[in-house]
Amino acid sequence: MLTSHEIFVGQFMKNSERRSVYKQIKDLVKKAQTVAQKELEQRRQRLQAKLELEDKLYQEEFAENVKSRIDEDIRKRKDNLIEIKSERDRRDKEFLQEMNIKRELEDCYEIREALTHRDKLQVKEAQLEQITEKQRALIRQRQNDEYWRKVCDTHSQHYEKQLEKEQRLLINIQAHKGRGLDEQIALHQHERELELERKRQEAEELAKHLHELSLEKCRLRVPPKMQIYRKELLDMIAEKKAKREGEECDRIEEHRKLMREIASEQQDHSAALLQRKRAVYKATMEYIDYARRLHNLVEDAEAARNARIDDLRHVDICTKSNLALEVKQKAELAKLYYAELRRQMCEEYERRLREGQEMREQKITENRFVQPAKSKAELLAEQRKVREELDHQL
Incomplete structure (x- = not known):
């Protein structure tokens, strides 16, 4: 039968051992938390550096793509402007040629008279x-x-x-x-x-x-009267036609003679005047054409600049929204990774603590003189109780 002193001594030893074990567990938990926090911080820094590097590479690639696209658009617009200019010049040239031909036809007396004669015959x-x-x-x-x-x-x-x-x-x-x-x-x-x-x-x-x-x-x-009438009508038309052609030939010859005389008289006096008029007309047309082309180029450049600004603004908005969405997704993914890593580390640390505690409990020597021998069921019950207390502390 144990005395009260022996019971007190056994209780004291048991309590002191339990306090030392609790203190060791607490220190180990703090140390494990500190190590896990440092590892998480290092991993967070590495992830942050990696994200910044990826963002920088993406921005550089995007800037290069935007620049190449802008250069391609500028080149295409220049090609289109050159094609439009050449087509407009060709149309203007054809129009001027047509107008010159039409004016020459209208100014020529012989052609005008021939056309009038043809219309009358028809x-x-x-x-x-x-x-x-x-x-x-x-x-x-x-x-x-x-x-x-x-x-x-x-x-x-x-x-x-x-x-x-x-x-x-x-x-x-x-x-x-x-x-x-x-x-x-x-x-x-x-x-x-x-x-x-x-x-x-x-x-x-x-x-x-x-x-x-x-x-x-x-x-x-066909009745004979109709044949006679038709023959008389054709003879009359042929006679009038011959008479009219003779008169027209005489009138044309007189007109040509008069024009030759006038041309010979004005040739010496109108060469310089005609040259000056042509030069003034040519300079005026060139200036008008130049002003029109310059105005069109200014309008096209303004439209191209506005279109390019709109495109860049749209691209910038899309890029910013995509970057924000990508950063948000990466942050959420990093948060999930961090939570999963923390959970795994806690589980690993808890498992290690349990294994260490079980190993230490198995190595504790039992003082058979202070307390009676315990059965296997009691040892398992104590281990289960200690594990529950550790779970509660964790």
């Missing part, structure tokens, strides 16, 4: 053709009326003959009534229908043939 030919066409239409109308009058007369004569024949047939039928009257009437009716059908076909063929003949006559035959 008008006369059109009038002659209209007169001929009207006469042909009148002839066709007259022939058509004559043809239908003949057709109507033929039909009326045929109808009168048919009525007369039917009346004679009725008289004969009434006079010779007797046996076989119905058969004779039917046979006569059939013969009458066949005769009417044959006559109708003959009338249609005759009408068709007459129509073709009338059309052929309209196409081929």
